[in-house]
Amino acid sequence: xxxxxxxxxxxxxxxxxxxxxxxxxxxxxxxxxxxxxxxxxxxxxxxxxxxxxxxxxxxxxxxxxxxxxxxxxxxxxxxxxxxxxxxxxxxxxxxxxxxxxxxxxxxxxxxxxxxxxxxxxxxxxxxxxxxxxxxxxxxxxxxxxxxxxxxxxxxxxxxxxxxxxxxxxxxxxxxxxxxxxxxxxxxxxxxxxxxxxxxxxxxxxxxxx
Ligand code: GAR
Numbered sequence: 001x002x003x004x005x006x007x008x009x010x011x012x013x014x015x016x017x018x019x020x021x022x023x024x025x026x027x028x029x030x031x032x033x034x035x036x037x038x039x040x041x042x043x044x045x046x047x048x049x050x051x052x053x054x055x056x057x058x059x060x061x062x063x064x065x066x067x068x069x070x071x072x073x074x075x076x077x078x079x080x081x082x083x084x085x086x087x088x089x090x091x092x093x094x095x096x097x098x099x100x101x102x103x104x105x106x107x108x109x110x111x112x113x114x115x116x117x118x119x120x121x122x123x124x125x126x127x128x129x130x131x132x133x134x135x136x137x138x139x140x141x142x143x144x145x146x147x148x149x150x151x152x153x154x155x156x157x158x159x160x161x162x163x164x165x166x167x168x169x170x171x172x173x174x175x176x177x178x179x180x181x182x183x184x185x186x187x188x189x190x191x192x193x194x195x196x197x198x199x200x201x202x203x204x205x206x207x208x209x
Pocket of ligand 1: 008109124
């Protein structure tokens, strides 16, 4: 059983997609053991509790400085002894110590086709605003392993989504979620849980079978 911790900051629709995937048995061999949010008002915490999952808030405001917050975050993660950590809209800079400790065990969902519209400053609606401003006709979502950079880790899965002429950042965000994020994130968790995701020496990821 893949013991999974999901880290969230907001609405938690990607968390919900994983919860639903496990319930429908589209995702097998997986248990969400804890949901952690940096934002105590995140609706994602409510979604976790409704599903009977332990929900914990680690808020930067409760700690004297960033180092203390990072320590508390790592403590909360370690206490769940996870096999996988899913960043599902987690808007926190991940401490390098956590990345070292859980190398190739942390995945992130990003709402664009990396390497477009990613890196520092590209999160949430800002990604879709930038895609529309650039006039791209295709966008999408990416699931990748987390390394020391911002959105630079090995790509596991991507799905493209067409931009419509009358799209607003909000309509595009919704379509990218529905057509891409809520599909590839649960799918990736299932593939990892069933030992089908392999990382090569050069950082390239292959899916077995
Ligand atoms: C999702 O669109 C996710 O891809 C994005 O935040 C949203 C969270 O929504 N993540 C990033 O932008 C990370 N750079 P959710 O809370 O409803 O899952």
